[in-house]
Amino acid sequence: MRKAAPGLALGAALLFIGVLSAYADSPLFTSRTSLSSLNGEQIYDHICQGCHMPGGVGAAGAGAYPRLAGNKKFGSWAFVALTVLDGRNGMPPFGFPAGRGMDSGPAHLSDAQIADVVNYVRSHFGNAYKAEVTAEQVSALPHPSAELIGPQ
Amino acid sequence: MENGEGSSSLSRRQLLRMIGAAAGGSAMYQAMSTLGFAAESPYQGPIDLQGAPRGASVVILGAGMAGMTAAYELRNAGYQVQVLEYNARAGGRNWTLRGGDRYTELGGHTQQCEFDKDLYINPGPWRIPYHHHGMMHYTKLLGIPLEPFFQVNYNAYLHSSGAFGGKPQRYREVKADYQGHVAELLAKATQQHSLDASVTKEDQEMLLESLRRWGALDSNYTYVSSDASSERRGYEKNPGGGLSARPIPSKPIALHDILDSGLWSGVANGDGLAMQTALFQPAGGMGRIGEAFGKELGPLVRYNAKVTDIHQDDRGVTVTFTDVRSPAAPQTARADWCLCTIPLPILAQISMNVGQDMASAISAVPYTSAIKAGLQFKRRFWEEDEKIYGGITYTDLPINNIGYPNSGFQSGGKGVLLGAYIWGLKAMEFTAMTPPERVQKVVDYGSQIHPQYHKEFENGVAVAWHRAPFSLGCFGMWTTATRAKHYDNLCQIDGRIALAGEHASFIGGWQEGAVTSALDAIGRLHQRAVGQGARA
Numbered sequence: 016m017r018k019a020a021p022g023l024a025l026g027a028a029l030l031f032i033g034v035l036s037a038y039a040d041s042p043l044f045t046s047r048t049s050l051s052s053l054n055g056e057q058i059y060d061h062i063c064q065g066c067h068m069p070g071g072v073g074a075a076g077a078g079a080y081p082r083l084a085g086n087k088k089f090g091s092w093a094f095v096a097l098t099v100l101d102g103r104n105g106m107p108p109f110g111f112p113a114g115r116g117m118d119s120g121p122a123h124l125s126d127a128q129i130a131d132v133v134n135y136v137r138s139h140f141g142n143a144y145k146a147e148v149t150a151e152q153v154s155a156l157p158h159p160s161a162e163l164i165g166p167q
Numbered sequence: 168m169e170n171g172e173g174s175s176s177l178s179r180r181q182l183l184r185m186i187g188a189a190a191g192g193s194a195m196y197q198a199m200s201t202l203g204f205a206a207e208s209p210y211q212g213p214i215d216l217q218g219a220p221r222g223a224s225v226v227i228l229g230a231g232m233a234g235m236t237a238a239y240e241l242r243n244a245g246y247q248v249q250v251l252e253y254n255a256r257a258g259g260r261n262w263t264l265r266g267g268d269r270y271t272e273l274g275g276h277t278q279q280c281e282f283d284k285d286l287y288i289n290p291g292p293w294r295i296p297y298h299h300h301g302m303m304h305y306t307k308l309l310g311i312p313l314e315p316f317f318q319v320n321y322n323a324y325l326h327s328s329g330a331f332g333g334k335p336q337r338y339r340e341v342k343a344d345y346q347g348h349v350a351e352l353l354a355k356a357t358q359q360h361s362l363d364a365s366v367t368k369e370d371q372e373m374l375l376e377s378l379r380r381w382g383a384l385d386s387n388y389t390y391v392s393s394d395a396s397s398e399r400r401g402y403e404k405n406p407g408g409g410l411s412a413r414p415i416p417s418k419p420i421a422l423h424d425i426l427d428s429g430l431w432s433g434v435a436n437g438d439g440l441a442m443q444t445a446l447f448q449p450a451g452g453m454g455r456i457g458e459a460f461g462k463e464l465g466p467l468v469r470y471n472a473k474v475t476d477i478h479q480d481d482r483g484v485t486v487t488f489t490d491v492r493s494p495a496a497p498q499t500a501r502a503d504w505c506l507c508t509i510p511l512p513i514l515a516q517i518s519m520n521v522g523q524d525m526a527s528a529i530s531a532v533p534y535t536s537a538i539k540a541g542l543q544f545k546r547r548f549w550e551e552d553e554k555i556y557g558g559i560t561y562t563d564l565p566i567n568n569i570g571y572p573n574s575g576f577q578s579g580g581k582g583v584l585l586g587a588y589i590w591g592l593k594a595m596e597f598t599a600m601t602p603p604e605r606v607q608k609v610v611d612y613g614s615q616i617h618p619q620y621h622k623e624f625e626n627g628v629a630v631a632w633h634r635a636p637f638s639l640g641c642f643g644m645w646t647t648a649t650r651a652k653h654y655d656n657l658c659q660i661d662g663r664i665a666l667a668g669e670h671a672s673f674i675g676g677w678q679e680g681a682v683t684s685a686l687d688a689i690g691r692l693h694q695r696a697v698g699q700g701a702r703a
Contacts, residue, residue: 050592065536065598066273066633074273076636077253077473078513105512105640107533122592 050122055135058128063136066106071140084140092148093156095133099124101159110158126153208679210300214686216244216693223696225689226251226486226500228477229508230468231259233667233681235460236305237506237689238467244693249500250464251472251488253637257464258457259508260291260638261678264541264628265452272634278602281543281626285575286583288541289453290630292678293570293585294318297445299674301682302456306449309459314574316446319437320558323571326616327563330428335560335616340420341430343383343399347390348422350382358388392418433561441677448573469500477505477519479663504692508668508685510534512639521661528653532670534640536594540566540586540609540629547572547582548619564612565593586613586627590641598631605629643670658688665692 053061068074071083088094100110109124124132127150137144225241227234230252242248256262264270266282282288294316295302306313321342324335356362357371357378366374379388383395390396397403397416406414425431436442449455461468475497476487484505487497507514515530549555549571557573570585586609589597597605606627614620632641645654658671667688672680 061599062592062595063599065595065631066639068274074275074634074636076273076639077509078516078639080273080639102533104515104530105510105532105534107536107644122595 051125051128053128055128055131055133056139058124058132059135062122063132071136071142083136083142085142089137089142089144092133092137092144092146092152095137096129096148096153096156099129099132100153100156108159112158112160126150129153208298208300208674208683210304210679210683210686212300213304214240214690216240216689218697219245219693220696220700221245222247223504224248224483224502225504225506225692226484226502227506227508228474228486229259229510229668230254230257230457230461230464230470231508231668231681232261232302232457232460232678233508233669233685234259234506235457235464235468236301236682237508237667237685238464239305239460240686241506241689241693242464242467246696247502248467249502250468251474251486251500252468252470253473253491255470256457257461257468257470258454260635260641261453261457262291263287263289263452263454264630270628270630271636272602272631273636273639274634276602278628280541280628282541282583283543283581285451286543286581287452287454288539288583288585288628289448290539290541290628290632292453293448295447295449295678296441296443297447298440299677299679299682301686302679303447305460305682306447306456309456309463311455311459312450313447314450315557316448316573317557317571318442318444318446318559320555320571322553323555323558324560324562324616325430325433326560327428327430328615329563330430331424333615335562336420336428336430337401338433340400340417341425342434343396344390344419344422345425345431345434347382347384347396347399347419348425350378350384351388351390352422354378354382354384354388390419392416429563436559436561450574474509474517477507477517477664479505479520479661484663503663504696505664506685506688506692507664507666508681510638510640510668511643511670513637514666519664521664524656525659525661525664525666528657529666531649531653532643532645532657534633534638535590535642535644535676536592536598537632537641538587538589538594538597538605538629540606540627541583542586542606542610542613542620542627543581543583543625544619544623545581545625546623547575547578547580548623549582549584549617550577552619553617560616562612562616564615565589565597566609566612567593569613569616581625584613586610587629594631595633597629598633602629602631605631642676645675658684660688660691660695665689 066080067083073080073082098106100108102108109122110129111123113123130148130150130153133148136142224247227238227248227250230250234250235257238248238250264280265287266280266284268280269277271277297303321339323338325338325341326335354375357375362371375388378384382390383399384390385393385395393416396419400419401417402414403417404415406412471491472488473491474486474488478485483501483503486500486505488500489497509517511529511532512534555571556576557571560569562568566587567589570588572582575582606629609627609629610620610624632638657666665688667685669675669677669680671684674680674683
């Protein structure tokens with residue numbers, strides 16, 4: 016069984032900044048169509064921070080949401096991209112083909128959006144990975160197929 | 168859309184609209200039907216676990232519906248049972264928030280529920296279909312009084328923000344008019360001999376008569392303003408007594424407007440097997456069941472226990488846990504067998520020596536996002552102003568639906584509404600907000616349906632299931648393909664460890680899934696225990 020990512024302890028200052036910026040600039044709800052116009056930062060604010068929290072600080076209860084801030088695993092952009100594409104340990108996948116997301120579950124993000132949100136989390140919250148991931152690089156990774164959903 | 172052959176331009180437009188609706192975010196009714204797939208429960212009556220080996224023991228992880236069902240039955244069968252529960256209360260997702268309750272979600276936001284006495288919200292399950300026989304059995308056994316749950320209220324609303332000037336429409340009117348217009352079209356097709364190839368002459372006569380009755384058509388098989396149609400959709404002026412007695416029939420909504428509004432998609436909301444009358448709710452909140460179960464099990468349940476490691480060997484299972492109030496000192500529980508009901512996103516993070524098949528299955532099930540909000544208002548305006556007593560309003564707004572309390576009618580005082588119940592993308596977005604932001608949004612959107620909201624609102628709570636520290640999500644999302652690959656591996660006993668919970672059932676997201684999976688798992692564990700004889 017996979018253990019929760021340990022993450023690095025960061026100062027309280029980062030937590031504070033994260034909380035202040037929470038959702039402040041994105042009051043509107045997206046739809047499955049307008050979702051496609053969101054950039055990496057907006058995707059993080061609208062979706063990811065529900066679990067990974069403002070500032071990427073993660074959270075722990077009976078189980079944990081990995082801390083993204085200062086996460087050593089983020090050295091591998093492919094690890095982050097595959098996690099967004101396929102989900103991991105209960106996290107919903109976002110890489111299903113457009114129009115084939117489950118109604119009560121995953122929404123579709125394009126390869127460009129996944130690249131953008133990967134770049135966002137790898138360059139924020141105290142992470143400073145310089146290399147930018149491209150949509151083409153994400154496209155080259157295995158995606159969850161429509162067959163995984165099956166007939167509905 | 169079967170039978171695309173010969174479809175008219177109208178039905179093609181309908182099809183386009185359906186696609187548009189599906190893609191455009193009005194996923195509300197689809198979410199309902201996703202849940203509505205649940206089949207009738209396989210529950211066969213009280214389980215028979217005779218011949219438990221002397222001294223045999225089971226450690227159960229989780230005091231939710233699955234864990235407590237198992238604990239109750241195994242204890243009664245003679246097993247030594249201990250239950251470890253993360254929360255300080257019994258029930259798990261069977262849970263009611265009442266005035267005075269505090270709830271801290273992942274991320275640290277604490278909500279203080281400020282409802283008045285006797286008012287509550289069920290953040291998790293809120294209804295029990297009559298055919299969830301396992302749930303019905305245990306509520307009866309625990310002495311839980313049940314009240315009717317109104318899934319369908321003809322006087323509640325269907326609402327589309329882009330149709331009818333944003334004015335909500337009564338379910339009764341939409342249903343009657345949709346049905347009436349469809350009956351008229353079908354009658355017309357019959358009379359124009361379009362159905363001659365598929366319906367015999369004799370059957371056509373019966374079909375016409377049945378359409379007249381089903382659709383409230385007039386003698387010419389047309390759906391018009393009449394006493395007959397008003398007996399379905401309601402009158403412009405209701406019949407009464409005395410001099411002011413004469414009724415005035417109402418005018419149906421045109422077929423085009425119903426199709427154009429998309430409200431037709433809400434007509435069948437109560438037709439799914441899981442939504443059919445009768446449905447019930449425990450008086451005082453769904454959490455009454457978990458509370459009563461916890462009381463029944465008494466000292467068998469150890470609360471505040473966070474499981475950190477599950478290790479089996481040839482002779483038994485050792486579970487390591489910490490008391491969340493003093494996490495420094497790990498403790499262990501040891502038993503011959505282990506029934507683990509921990510939700511999969513949590514279990515996937517716990518070290519456990521099971522085979523790769525079960526381990527892969529545990530990691531393969533994403534958990535759905537869901538939000539529920541409870542709002543307290545100064546008065547029950549939905550009853551006083553709009554004559555809505557219980558039931559559900561459906562909307563394409565991000566709140567998805569409004570659930571009216573199914574008890575305390577005409578009580579004159581305050582009331583608590585379910586202000587939102589949402590799955591999917593919008594639930595993720597609500598989750599990403601702080602609780603006060605969620606409540607504010609729910610009030611803002613709901614006021615488009617009930618303008619009284621802003622004046623009458625007092626306080627509210629909003630539970631985002633992905634931030635629930637004890638579940639990390641609402642329920643497991645299976646697909647046909649993931650079930651084919653992983654479901655049996657998840658349910659198969661691995662050595663001395665078996666899993667149970669709604670995630671290990673085909674009644675996902677329903678308490679009945681938890682109960683039936685627990686009974687199935689302990690039946691198999693019992694067989695294995697009997698096969699191995701007394702404790703080695």
